[in-house]
Amino acid sequence: QVQLVESGGGLVQAGGSLRLSCADSGRAFSVYNMGWFRQAPGKEREFVAAISWRGDSTYYADSVKGRFIISKNNTKMTVHLQMNSLQPDDTAVYYCAVTRGFGSRRSADFESWGQGTQVTVSS
Numbered sequence: 001q002v003q004l005v006e007s008g009g010g011l012v013q014a015g016g017s018l019r020l021s022c023a024d025s026g027r028a029f030s031v032y033n034m035g036w037f038r039q040a041p042g043k044e045r046e047f048v049a050a051i052s053w054r055g056d057s058t059y060y061a062d063s064v065k066g067r068f069i070i071s072k073n074n075t076k077m078t079v080h081l082q083m084n085s086l087q088p089d090d091t092a093v094y095y096c097a098v099t100r101g102f103g104s105r106r107s108a109d110f111e112s113w114g115q116g117t118q119v120t121v122s123s
Contacts, residue, residue: 002032002112004096009117012086020081020117022096030074033102035110036081038092038119047105048094049081057102063089086121093118 008020022034035050048068049060055072069082079096094117097110104110 002098004098004112004114006094006096006114006117009094009119011120011122014087014121014123016086016121017082017084018086018119020083020094020096020119022079022081022114024077030077032098033100034070034072034079034096034098036070036079036094036096037107037110038090038094039116040092043092045095045107047107050099050102050105051079052102059103061105083119086119088121088123091119091121 003025004022006020006022008018010018012018031053033050033053036048037045038048039045047061048064049070051058051070051072058070067085071080095113097113099110101109
């Protein structure tokens with residue numbers, strides 16, 4: 001069973017960087033594709049990035065492509081989201097989750113959501 005816990009959020013100025021982590025306290029981490037989503041107040045949860053179970057394939061939302069990097073360490077059972085050139089529009093609660101397929105951007109195709117970590121970008 002996968003149990004995900006996000007960390008690394010905080011307050012940062014526009015143009016700054018943050019590195020989010022998602023750790024699994026379960027035992028099935030290495031066989032799952034992983035994704036990051038975010039949800040701003042009053043908005044729907046939106047896809048950010050995803051990575052294959054082996055960590056060798058990734059895809060991103062257009063809004064973060066070139067600024068964010070997703071990576072996966074199966075030995076340490078963690079997924080990271082390196083966020084650079086942050087903008088106020090990136091302010092949201094960020095969640096990680098697993099998916100059995102690969103390529104989806106729909107939150108309905110992901111499961112085992114963590115509790116989220118708040119990212120706030122000031123202008």
